[in-house]
Amino acid sequence: MSHLVEEMAYVGRTPWHGLGNQLDSGQPLDVWARQAGLNWSIEESPVQFPVVDGEGNEELASVPGSKVLYRSDNQAPLSVVGDRFNVVQPEEVLEFYRDLTEISGFELETAGSLKGGRKLWALARTGQSTTLKGGDQTDAYVLLATACDGSMATTAQFTSVRVVCNNTLAVAVNGAGGAVKVKHSTQFDAEAVKKQLGISVTAWDEFMYRLKTLSDRKVKDREAQDFYRELFTDIPGQPAGKTNERAMKQALSMFEGNGTGSQLASSNGTAYGLVNAVTEFIDHERRAKSVDHRLDSAWFGNGAAIKERAFEKALALAA
Structure with a gap:
């Protein structure tokens, strides 16, 4: 699929992926949702197929234990999943950052979707930054991403961006990614994720030491x-x-x-x-x-x- 720039938005300098609608800083989340192409919801419906009975009558039969997910704005199908699959809505991805941006000094920098909406993400700068010798600056971010096609769990993780070249690298701490993953078999709890992620200077300081x-x-x-x-x-x-x-x-x-x-x-x-x-x-x-x-x-x-x-x-x- 070719990229769809209307499915992303950003503030500040052009992001490393080079896509999106540019916004002014400090925009409310409803503007982000509209400009990032996240102002829709994931709907679900039973998986059905036509069958013909012994008398030649056609009727719909359902696939037990499955449901189809689709976009509310254009009814485009997203995936077929088990009926216990818990969806994380586009609105929830952005709402994850509300208190972080309004209280903790984070700044939402880019957000959008991939693969026609099957993957959703938003990235916010934490305000933490470190400069290595030669003026080599690296900034700290928190990325939240989810998928509704079973390809990944909902994941919140620290990510670094090297300013001079916009290179990205996930922050690894103590031999594991600085990430919290929530399987779609469980409910996504934003506050619990933020608490578990431990959004603090500790993980960043350890990473920058490395x-x-x-x-x-x-x-x-x-x-x-x-x-x-x-x-x-x-x-x-x-x-x-x-x-x-x-x-x-x-x-x-x-x-x-x-x-x-x-x-x-x-x-x-x-x-x-x-x-x-x-x-x-x-x-x-x-x-x-x-x-x-x-x-x-x-x-x-x-x-x-x-x-x-x-x-x-x-x-x-x-x-």
């Missing part, structure tokens, strides 16, 4: 080559034992000076530079059917997994 550690670890040429060869071998979607040579060479080229911000002191020849080359490749350069397919992969799919793997490999290298 980035500083990576920026202090110098990397030899052979280490960089081995890093990318191992990273892009045996990844999902390609044959076992096979290396994606194109991806490996492109990431290595970015690390060696062709990547945005690769010449900053924090990245130039460091383990942090290894990670940034991967995040830039995944977010901006990797082949994709469309920009929103790339965004979906970079945040929720195979691309996100590769970025997480790169971060963990770099930490092991710096240990």
Whole structure:
């Protein structure tokens, strides 16, 4: 599917995915809902199909234990799920941020949907920011995303954005993603999620300490080559034992000076530079059917997994 810019909105500088309707800062949530294409609801109906009885009469039969989800605005089907599937509405995604923006100083920065509304998300800047050597600034965000097609649980997570290149990286804390996941078999409780997520400086400080550690670890040429060869071998979607040579060479080229911000002191020849080359490749350069397919992969799919793997490999290298 080609991207639909009316399905996203943003404030401030153009976001890394380059999509959306631009808004002024401080807009109320109803404006966000309208401009981000989230001013509709997910409706449900029994799954039915026509059958003909023994006398030739046609009637509708239902599929037990299933329901179809569809959009209220255009009646477009979204998915078929079990009848115990709990929907998280577009309105709930935005409402998650109401007290955070009105009381805690967060600022909603971008929101929208992917795949015709099957995935919904919003991203808010927390106000926390750290600068590494060379003036390399990284800002902290909280991302809330959900899906109504069974492809992911409702997930709230810390995300970092490197300002110089708009690269994104999920904040990993204590060996696990800084995320809270709510399965659709249970009810989504926004306040419980925020409490469990622990929106505070602690997780961010730990993450930035790790980035500083990576920026202090110098990397030899052979280490960089081995890093990318191992990273892009045996990844999902390609044959076992096979290396994606194109991806490996492109990431290595970015690390060696062709990547945005690769010449900053924090990245130039460091383990942090290894990670940034991967995040830039995944977010901006990797082949994709469309920009929103790339965004979906970079945040929720195979691309996100590769970025997480790169971060963990770099930490092991710096240990």
